[in-house]
Amino acid sequence: MFGYYLDLALQSLGRNRVLTALMVLAIGLGIGACMTTLTVFHLLSADPMPGRSNAIFYPQIDPKPPGAHALPDQLNYVDAMNLWQARRADRQTILVGSSVKVKAAETGAKPLGLHTLATTADFFSMFGVSFIHGSSWTDADDDGKARVAVLSRSAYQRLFHGEDGIGRAIRVGLWDFRVIGVIEDWRPAPHFYDLDRESYGQGDDVFIPFQTSRDLADLGITGYSLDCYGNTTDDNHLENQPCLWLKFWVELDSPAKVAAYRQFLDNYSREQQAQGRFTYTGAPHTALPEVMQWLDQKGAVPSDVRLKSWIAFGFLLVCLTNTTGLLLAKFLQRSAEISVRRALGASRKQVFIQCLVEASTVGLAGGMLGLVMAWAGLWGIRQTPADYADLAHLDLPMFAMTFILSLAASLIAGLLPAWRACQIAPALQLKTL
Amino acid sequence: MQIRHVLAALPRHKLVSLLLVVEIAVAFAILCNAVFIIRERVQRMQIDTGIAESELVYIHNDGIGADDNAPLVTRNLAALRGLGGVQSAVAMFPLPLENMSINFQPWLTPDMKLRGPKVGMFVGTSGYLATLGVKIVQGRDFKATEYEGMDETYKTLSPAVIVTRDLADKLWPGQNPIGRKFWRSPSRGYTVVGVVDRLVRGYLREDFVPEYSAMFPVQPVSFVSALYVLRVKPSDQDRVMHEAASLLLKLNPDMLIDSQGSYADMRSDYFRQDASLAWLLSLVSLAMLLVTALGIAGLANFWVAQRRRQIGIRRAIGATRGDILRYFQTENFLIVSGGIMLGILLAFALSLLLMTHYELPRLPMFYLPIGAIVLWLLGQLAVLGPALRASRVPPVVATRSV
Numbered sequence: 001m002f003g004y005y006l007d008l009a010l011q012s013l014g015r016n017r018v019l020t021a022l023m024v025l026a027i028g029l030g031i032g033a034c035m036t037t038l039t040v041f042h043l044l045s046a047d048p049m050p051g052r053s054n055a056i057f058y059p060q061i062d063p064k065p066p067g068a069h070a071l072p073d074q075l076n077y078v079d080a081m082n083l084w085q086a087r088r089a090d091r092q093t094i095l096v097g098s099s100v101k102v103k104a105a106e107t108g109a110k111p112l113g114l115h116t117l118a119t120t121a122d123f124f125s126m127f128g129v130s131f132i133h134g135s136s137w138t139d140a141d142d143d144g145k146a147r148v149a150v151l152s153r154s155a156y157q158r159l160f161h162g163e164d165g166i167g168r169a170i171r172v173g174l175w176d177f178r179v180i181g182v183i184e185d186w187r188p189a190p191h192f193y194d195l196d197r198e199s200y201g202q203g204d205d206v207f208i209p210f211q212t213s214r215d216l217a218d219l220g221i222t223g224y225s226l227d228c229y230g231n232t233t234d235d236n237h238l239e240n241q242p243c244l245w246l247k248f249w250v251e252l253d254s255p256a257k258v259a260a261y262r263q264f265l266d267n268y269s270r271e272q273q274a275q276g277r278f279t280y281t282g283a284p285h286t287a288l289p290e291v292m293q294w295l296d297q298k299g300a301v302p303s304d305v306r307l308k309s310w311i312a313f314g315f316l317l318v319c320l321t322n323t324t325g326l327l328l329a330k331f332l333q334r335s336a337e338i339s340v341r342r343a344l345g346a347s348r349k350q351v352f353i354q355c356l357v358e359a360s361t362v363g364l365a366g367g368m369l370g371l372v373m374a375w376a377g378l379w380g381i382r383q384t385p386a387d388y389a390d391l392a393h394l395d396l397p398m399f400a401m402t403f404i405l406s407l408a409a410s411l412i413a414g415l416l417p418a419w420r421a422c423q424i425a426p427a428l429q430l431k432t433l
Numbered sequence: 434m435q436i437r438h439v440l441a442a443l444p445r446h447k448l449v450s451l452l453l454v455v456e457i458a459v460a461f462a463i464l465c466n467a468v469f470i471i472r473e474r475v476q477r478m479q480i481d482t483g484i485a486e487s488e489l490v491y492i493h494n495d496g497i498g499a500d501d502n503a504p505l506v507t508r509n510l511a512a513l514r515g516l517g518g519v520q521s522a523v524a525m526f527p528l529p530l531e532n533m534s535i536n537f538q539p540w541l542t543p544d545m546k547l548r549g550p551k552v553g554m555f556v557g558t559s560g561y562l563a564t565l566g567v568k569i570v571q572g573r574d575f576k577a578t579e580y581e582g583m584d585e586t587y588k589t590l591s592p593a594v595i596v597t598r599d600l601a602d603k604l605w606p607g608q609n610p611i612g613r614k615f616w617r618s619p620s621r622g623y624t625v626v627g628v629v630d631r632l633v634r635g636y637l638r639e640d641f642v643p644e645y646s647a648m649f650p651v652q653p654v655s656f657v658s659a660l661y662v663l664r665v666k667p668s669d670q671d672r673v674m675h676e677a678a679s680l681l682l683k684l685n686p687d688m689l690i691d692s693q694g695s696y697a698d699m700r701s702d703y704f705r706q707d708a709s710l711a712w713l714l715s716l717v718s719l720a721m722l723l724v725t726a727l728g729i730a731g732l733a734n735f736w737v738a739q740r741r742r743q744i745g746i747r748r749a750i751g752a753t754r755g756d757i758l759r760y761f762q763t764e765n766f767l768i769v770s771g772g773i774m775l776g777i778l779l780a781f782a783l784s785l786l787l788m789t790h791y792e793l794p795r796l797p798m799f800y801l802p803i804g805a806i807v808l809w810l811l812g813q814l815a816v817l818g819p820a821l822r823a824s825r826v827p828p829v830v831a832t833r834s835v
Contacts, residue, residue, distance in 0.1 A: 018731075019731055019734075022727050022728070022731050025724075025727070026724050026727070026728070029720050029724060030724075033717060033720070037713075099691075101495045101687075101689050103687075111495070111687055111688075111689045112689070113495060113689045113691055173498070174498065218498070218499065231618050231619075232586045233585065233586060234585040234586060235585060235586045235587055236585065302706065303790075303791055304706055304709075304710045307470075307710065307787075307791060308710065308713055311463065311467065311713070311714060311717055312717065314459065314462075314463045315463065315717050315720065315721055317459055318456055318459050318460045318463070318721050318724060318725065319724055321452055321455050321456035321459065322456050322724055322725065322727075322728035324452055325449055325452040325453055325456065325728060325732055326728065326731050326732065328448060328449050328452065329449050329731075329732055329735040329736075330735070332446075332449070333735060333738070333739060384705065384709055385702060385705050386705065386706070386709065416448075416452075420448060
């Protein structure tokens with residue numbers, strides 16, 4: 001029966017090619033616009049660490065003097081060190097990044113400007129970063145301010161041109177560091193652990209121990225966003241300055257530990273209040289969002305991207321009402337034919353299904369066109385200078401989504417016309433013939 | 434007369450007409466808001482930075498590291514000035530819309546009680562205001578002796594400062610700003626020596642006023658060594674950029690040039706997201722107009738085909754071709770008008786939604802009549818073909834069975 005309906009649908013669509021083309025074009029344009037913007041949205045709002053993100057948390061505390069302000073997004077040196085040294089979480093890491101000049105240590109090598117992250121040993125195990133050569137540094141290296149570095153695969157390639165670089169020296173700023181490990185390129189999208197540089201840009205390339213970066217303060221690794229809330233006396237040695245510049249992440253793998261850590265943060269804040277370091281009074285200002293909550297809180301997905309998706313959906317709605325109108329007119333024009341079929345014994349349900357088959361044929365053709373449009377749209381986005389431009393590709397789920405969306409859209413568009421068509425009374429129409 | 438006929442006939446295809454009304458309403462609502470957003474963004478992109486944009490070229494590099502290397506900056510600047518076509522060369526921080534800025538809140542009294550708004554900080558070497566081309570409207574430019582060093586917190590040692598007119602009006606409304614003082618810390622007071630017409634900060638934020646800028650003089654120090662700005666005629670810019678980069682790399686083999694280009698490039702890069710949104714909205718608006726027009730034409734075609742017999746009868750009993758043409762035009766006008774009326778409600782609902790989620794101002798009223806005229810014209814244009822075809826239906830059709 002379905003084959004017969006399909007045959008009828010194709011015949012009917014072929015009878016009025018211009019109109020069919022119009023409906024396919026409308027659905028195709030609508031789906032194309034929707035899928036282009038949705039793919040970008042899907043890409044930008046994805047979980048940067050699937051399977052792990054719900055055990056990773058971002059502690060926030062408030063060292064600022066009283067006054068109306070939001071809970072700070074970063075920590076100062078004293079609080080970050082206190083929390084890190086307390087070691088109350090399964091893993092904990094301090095991090096801060098900057099762009100630094102790096103080159104292979106031998107003379108004549110060309111310097112590169114690389115995103116450098118000063119962090120602590122737990123960074124790699126906590127975020128599940130995989131090593132392809134060597135390994136991370138240890139807690140002892142952190143404490144001992146060791147001049148060791150871990151490189152990303154692409155930075156390793158650019159610095160050593162395929163030669164074995166483990167154990168060799170690179171010059172970071174003016175100082176030599178020994179390469180002890182190479183990680184697989186890691187570009188979480190968004191760059192959740194430090195949202196203060198472009199959120200969807202390339203991953204970090206050079207990793208060095210945090211304490212070493214403080215030892216060599218002239219490296220200038222003070223982050224991409226320095227927020228000072230009091231009078232400063234030195235903007236390079238930030239250890240005792242009232243400045244927020246450090247990110248701190250913890251791993252807590254059970255609800256009990258999360259609750260205990262919240263308690264710990266509150267107790268810590270109360271302690272600091274009692275000592276007079278925190279000058280506000282009343283309940284402690286703390287929070288412990290997990291990765292996705294943190295991204296939401298910081299509005300990591302640019303609001304323009306969201307706006308574009310909404311506009312595209314509005315456009316699809318216009319395209320759908322357009323198609324509905326055309327299908328309706330089309331089915332009603334065929335009233336005579338439908339009433340003959342009804343008189344010959346076709347049930348309302350059969351007429352209904354026949355009409356929906358015709359609508360979904362249009363939908364599938366529109367989906368095909370939409371796919372081409374989305375592909376073209378994403379190609380267009382890749383040509384723009386946006387930091388996420390090179391990520392804009394149609395992946396398998398979005399590919400499937402295109403067809404589901406176009407089929408659903410055309411079925412919704414076909415519902416009203418099909419319902420109206422199956423209401424046609426057989427006898428009345430036959431009389432007019 | 435015509436309207437009565439049309440109104441009498443409309444209920445016979447009310448479902449299709451209703452769908453058309455809804456389509457036009459949604460299209461109208463989106464169109465009005467989209468054009469409004471496009472206008473907002475384009476206005477933002479047209480901000481006047483206050484500098485001689487077309488004559489500036491920049492070279493961004495990794496800087497000289499420690500202040501001991503300051504002579505390198507002096508040498509580099511001298512070498513850059515020696516290039517043909519370079520009218521002047523300075524080292525500074527930052528350029529307007531560089532996507533980077535340092536802000537401070539000046540204290541208006543030395544006891545640190547009264548605080549002004551957030552102000553964007555500019556520092557640069559000798560002659561940088563002239564190189565940028567900002568206009569001094571009151572007081573004077575920095576004297577050669579005022580270009581001094583910086584302390585550990587990157588505050589200039591010289592007490593001289595030049596502010597924008599907007600900032601002067603904000604800090605000392607109705608008073609002569611020349612000779613006024615503000616403090617950045619208890620020991621760092623600054624005296625206004627001049628006022629410039631306008632200078633927009635390095636990075637725009639909704640909660641900061643773009644024109645609140647303060648300019649400080651500095652010697653060639655590490656802090657400003659990452660950005661060289663050259664004043665070059667537009668016709669010389671490509672050549673000078675090329676020559677300047679190779680000259681700097683020859684003098685400083687270890688230098689890392691991150692980016693260089695004309696100021697226009699930097700500016701368009703700053704606004705790339707706004708440009709991308711404006712482009713997308715324009716494309717979608719055009720596509721929507723196209724789809725709506727094609728939909729109207731498609732349905733009109735149907736109706737003409739469906740009513741051939743009635744048209745023939747009307748023609749046979751005396752209606753002119755013009756009557757038939759106007760009939761379809763009137764019908765379209767009524768349907769589009771219905772769509773616009775519903776669309777006005779939707780447009781305001783959408784505007785309200787955008788206001789709460791995207792901090793947009795309310796949709797101004799004058800967008801509605803303009804949108805209405807556009808859709809009326811579009812409807813008439815789309816219906817013209819089918820209506821003309823209808824008017825050519827011969828009266829003899831009335832005598833034939835379908």
